[in-house]
Amino acid sequence: MELKLTMLDSNALVHQIQAMRDDGHLSDALLRYAVKNIEKADSRFDWVGVYLFDAEKNDLWLHNYVGSPTEHARIPVGTGVCGMAVAEQANQIVDDVSTVENYLACNPDVQSEIVVLIRAGDDIFGQIDIDSSEKAAFNTEDEAGLQAVADKLAEQIAAERR
Ligand code: SME
Numbered sequence: 001m002e003l004k005l006t007m008l009d010s011n012a013l014v015h016q017i018q019a020m021r022d023d024g025h026l027s028d029a030l031l032r033y034a035v036k037n038i039e040k041a042d043s044r045f046d047w048v049g050v051y052l053f054d055a056e057k058n059d060l061w062l063h064n065y066v067g068s069p070t071e072h073a074r075i076p077v078g079t080g081v082c083g084m085a086v087a088e089q090a091n092q093i094v095d096d097v098s099t100v101e102n103y104l105a106c107n108p109d110v111q112s113e114i115v116v117l118i119r120a121g122d123d124i125f126g127q128i129d130i131d132s133s134e135k136a137a138f139n140t141e142d143e144a145g146l147q148a149v150a151d152k153l154a155e156q157i158a159a160e161r162r
Pocket of ligand 1: 047049070072075079080081082083102103104105106107113129131
């Protein structure tokens with residue numbers, strides 16, 4: 001098994017992303033860097049991806065990910081854990097995905113999931129989505145760390161849309 005550190009150092013990752021911004025990297029590179037490094041950081045994180053919100057189609061599209069291939073390249077707002085996060089404008093922590101009615105299974109090993117929105121206030125740009133093969137793998141501490149990363153990513157996306 002691949003050896004991973006036990007916790008995401010979100011402060012360090014936020015600083016690295018800012019350093020990339022200072023060097024002129026755009027959101028595409030930052031989103032890929034964030035996904036790769038979040039996945040590497042924690043053995044509970046089996047699938048890590050970023051979905052971006054398409055306001056015209058009112059759905060999410062899969063920008064990049066690390067983990068098993070998924071058929072969920074596009075997810076309508078309101079569908080699955082990812083789509084509910086946008087519909088409710090709220091992060092989601094699901095301890096047991098088998099209890100979610102309209103859950104979109106990425107692979108049968110997944111037990112729990114967290115979705116953290118990439119947003120600037122009410123303006124939702126997308127989300128960080130993480131699956132784990134452990135039940136109840138995610139807590140509010142994970143959410144806070146991931147939110148710090150998501151907020152830094154949102155700064156760059158907002159700057160590119162101005
Ligand atoms: N499980 C998610 C779909 C994305 S896959 O996990 C990669 C959902 O229910 O929205």
